[in-house]
Amino acid sequence: xxxLMKGNEAIAEAAIRGGCRAFFGYPITPQNEIPEYMSWRLFxxxxxxxxxxxxxxxxxxxxxxxxxxxxAMTSSSSPGISLMQEGISYICCAxxxxxxxxxxxGGPGLGGIQPAQGDYFQAxxxxxxxxxxxxxxxxxxxxxxxxxxxxxxxxxxxxRVPVMILGDGMLGQIMEPVELPPMKDLSNLPKKExxxxxxxxxxxRRIINSLLINPDDxxxxxxxxxxxxEEIAKNETRYEEYMTEDAEIVLTAYGTxxxxxxxxxxxxxxxxxxxxxxxxxxxxxFPNKAYKDLAEKASVKExxxxxxxxxxxxEDVKLATEGKKPVKFFGRNGGNVMSxxxxxxxxxxxx
Amino acid sequence: MExxxxxxxFGGQGVQSLGMFIAYASIHDGKEVTFLPSxxxxxxxxxxxxxxxxxxxxxxxxIIAVPDMLIAMNKPSLAKFENxxxxxxxxxxxxxxxxxxxxxxxxxxxxxxxxxxxxxAGNVRTANIVVLGAYTKMSGDFTPEVMKAVIEKxxxxxxxxxxxxxxxxxxxxxxx
Numbered sequence: 246x247x248x249l250m251k252g253n254e255a256i257a258e259a260a261i262r263g264g265c266r267a268f269f270g271y272p273i274t275p276q277n278e279i280p281e282y283m284s285w286r287l288f289x290x291x292x293x294x295x296x297x298x299x300x301x302x303x304x305x306x307x308x309x310x311x312x313x314x315x316x317a318m319t320s321s322s323s324p325g326i327s328l329m330q331e332g333i334s335y336i337c338c339a340x341x342x343x344x345x346x347x348x349x350x351g352g353p354g355l356g357g358i359q360p361a362q363g364d365y366f367q368a369x370x371x372x373x374x375x376x377x378x379x380x381x382x383x384x385x386x387x388x389x390x391x392x393x394x395x396x397x398x399x400x401x402x403x404x405r406v407p408v409m410i411l412g413d414g415m416l417g418q419i420m421e422p423v424e425l426p427p428m429k430d431l432s433n434l435p436k437k438e439x440x441x442x443x444x445x446x447x448x449x450r451r452i453i454n455s456l457l458i459n460p461d462d463x464x465x466x467x468x469x470x471x472x473x474x475e476e477i478a479k480n481e482t483r484y485e486e487y488m489t490e491d492a493e494i495v496l497t498a499y500g501t502x503x504x505x506x507x508x509x510x511x512x513x514x515x516x517x518x519x520x521x522x523x524x525x526x527x528x529x530x531f532p533n534k535a536y537k538d539l540a541e542k543a544s545v546k547e548x549x550x551x552x553x554x555x556x557x558x559x560e561d562v563k564l565a566t567e568g569k570k571p572v573k574f575f576g577r578n579g580g581n582v583m584s585x586x587x588x589x590x591x592x593x594x595x596x
Numbered sequence: 597m598e599x600x601x602x603x604x605x606f607g608g609q610g611v612q613s614l615g616m617f618i619a620y621a622s623i624h625d626g627k628e629v630t631f632l633p634s635x636x637x638x639x640x641x642x643x644x645x646x647x648x649x650x651x652x653x654x655x656x657x658x659i660i661a662v663p664d665m666l667i668a669m670n671k672p673s674l675a676k677f678e679n680x681x682x683x684x685x686x687x688x689x690x691x692x693x694x695x696x697x698x699x700x701x702x703x704x705x706x707x708x709x710x711x712x713x714x715x716x717a718g719n720v721r722t723a724n725i726v727v728l729g730a731y732t733k734m735s736g737d738f739t740p741e742v743m744k745a746v747i748e749k750x751x752x753x754x755x756x757x758x759x760x761x762x763x764x765x766x767x768x769x770x771x772x
Contacts, residue, residue: 249616249623249631275635358636419658420616420631422623501658508657584661 247422252387252412253278255423256346257286259394260318264429265344266292267317269306271299271325274358275414276348279320300325304332304345311336311343312453314440316398316431320346322414323364324355327372333407334373338455338466340439342401344394345379346410348417351580359580360414362500365557368411369529376467378474379407380481381529383499387421389526395426400481402435404473411528413553415501415582474530483526484535488514492521494596495539496588497562498551499525506551508585513592519544520592528558536565548572549596551588553581597652599737600660602677604645605669605690610724614667615646617728620746621738622650630658643672650737665735667727668694669710688730690723706730713767719757722764729768740769 250258257279260268268283280296287294293310297303303319310317321329326347336343349364351357366372368381380400384390390412397408441451457463485503488510489495498506503524513520523539525532539545547570550559556574563572575591577583601618605611615631622629632647647660661680666687668674671694674687678698681687686704692711708730714723725747732743744762751758 246626247623249619249629414635415632415658418633418635420619420633421655422629504655505657505659511656582659584659585657586661 247424249420250387250423251278251418251420252390253348253417254282255387255425256320256390256394256410256412257282258425259391260344260397261286261290261292262426262428263395264316264398264431264434265318266290267294267310267315268292268319269295269297269303269310269317270319270321271297271303273322273325275350275360275417276320276322276346278417279346279348300328301332304329304336307343307345308332308336308339308341311341312339312441314437314442318344318346320348322348322350323352323361326364326367330367330373332373333379334371334375334377335455336407337371337373337377337379338375338457339453340405340470341453342398342405342407344397344401344408344410346412349411349413351578357580358414360416360501360553360582361578361580362413362502362553363555363557363578364411365528365552365554368409369531369561377470378477378529379409380404380477380527381409381411382526383411383528384416384526385500385503385524387416387419388423390416391423391425393526395429402437404477405439406473406477411500413501414580419501478530481527482530482532484532485524485526486535486539487522487524489521489523489539491519491544493519493544493546494521494592495545495548496520496522496551496592497524497536497548497558498522499528499558502551502553502583505583505585506588509588509592512585512589518592525558528561531561531565533565536562537567537569540566540569545570547596549592550574551583552576553583554578597650597737598655599650599665599735600663601648601650601665601667601731602645602660602663602680603648603667603669604643604673604677607642607644609644609669610721611644611669612646614724614728615648617725617743617746617750618648618650618731618737620750621742624746625738625742627652627737628654630655632658645673645677665731667731669724669727670694671696674698686734688727688734690727692723706734708768708771710768714764717764717767718760719764722761725761725764726768729765730771731768732765733769733771740765
């Protein structure tokens with residue numbers, strides 16, 4: 246029998262089953278169930294839980310722990326994630342794999358505590374300084390949170406980049422039936438030959454560093470990372486299409502909004518309208534080709550991008566579709582959430 | 597089948613647990629479900645609501661604009677959600693705390709003096725379980741056996757309160 250779990254708690258449990266053995270964080274709504282769950286659950290598996298003095302401290306503790314080879318994570322929500330940006334940039338430069346969860350709330354500023362998607366730019370374009378990217382997932386159900394989190398540490402380790410799970414307040418609070426995977430066997434994970442784990446006696450010194458003061462070194466590093474991002478785009482891009490085969494209007498949304506859009510598609514299909522949906526599961530790397538292919542289909546007349554923001558992912562949709570078809574926008578923000586009927590009303594009137 | 601339910605009342609009336617019982621029954625019964633609580637700076641005495649979708653197919657939107665069923669545990673909740681219920685839908689009104697009637701004629705209104713029945717069952721805090729009984733009967737989403745098993749499981753750590761809750765459930769279920 247499946248278990249009924251809250252998104253935040255399911256993410257925490259899936260992280261532990263995926264091998265997470267350390268958590269550093271600072272409380273903020275609407276993700277507090279993650280640290281709360283970790284605070285008792287990690288001890289059961291011999292892990293470490295630290296409530297840090299701030300988000301700045303959390304991300305740097307994560308940098309240290311993962312630099313030493315641990316499977317560790319942090320979680321926060323929008324204002325807290327902003328405070329972590331310097332650390333994230335350092336972690337990316339130092340090629341330290343880790344996992345960061347952002348249960349997005351309304352912004353800017355302290356904003357509100359209700360669901361939003363206003364951190365899309367920050368998450369996908371690099372919210373900190375310098376040239377870098379993370380792998381960013383936008384799961385739309387509790388089960389998908391579990392599946393993605395379970396693999397997140399493996400994916401991060403494979404490319405030595407941070408993985409971010411970009412949720413929203415709704416996804417953190419919703420309860421759904423989930424099937425939890427078994428505990429991962431951590432005894433035969435690939436060795437981290439780069440980690441400063443104190444086991445390298447007699448070998449070359451290992452250094453975790455983000456300062457490359459010589460321009461040639463830094464350029465070579467950035468150019469190398471570009472090849473890593475290309476590899477990630479090739480192997481890890483994920484998306485879902487729903488009823489796009491004969492669709493004239495293609496809705497697009499990620500995360501929980503995508504399932505609201507899916508209900509809207511169902512309503513409009515029942516009314517005889519040819520509507521479909523494309524949903525990026527990775528918002529970075531963005532599924533450019535899938536969008537381009539749809540834009541090139543003769544049957545597709547236009548796209549409608551639906552977001553809980555004033556319009557962020559729409560820029561990637563426009564880039565990916567290369568101006569081949571019009572892209573319209575329907576959004577709510579500030580913590581307000583549209584209903585399927587709101588989307589139907591917009592499409593019926595505007596599209 | 598798909599049943600979209602909004603449950604609303606004061607914080608402390610067991611609104612969230614009422615929704616959660618329905619959600620637990622769904623997994624017990626192999627159905628799909630989403631339970632979306634309202635969250636925020638609410639506390640006992642403030643307003644509280646949750647959205648529950650029970651379905652035999654995976655649930656797409658957990659957001660409910662047009663509920664099939666409204667369970668209003670107090671007066672402000674009825675005022676807030678009455679007009680959102682779908683035509684032909686059902687409104688369960690806790691008439692112990694709501695002295696007004698449903699204004700609409702295109703919905704089915706059911707009045708239950710849940711708090712009074714809960715006192716009769718032996719514990720005023722079981723008012724939500726009285727309503728759970730009525731919901732189970734009216735929706736047909738679950739058998740009473742499934743729901744009673746869920747009640748017993750959920751209160752397993754507080755066995756003392758099980759009899760009053762089972763009694764409250766049966767009183768709600770057996771209402772005409």
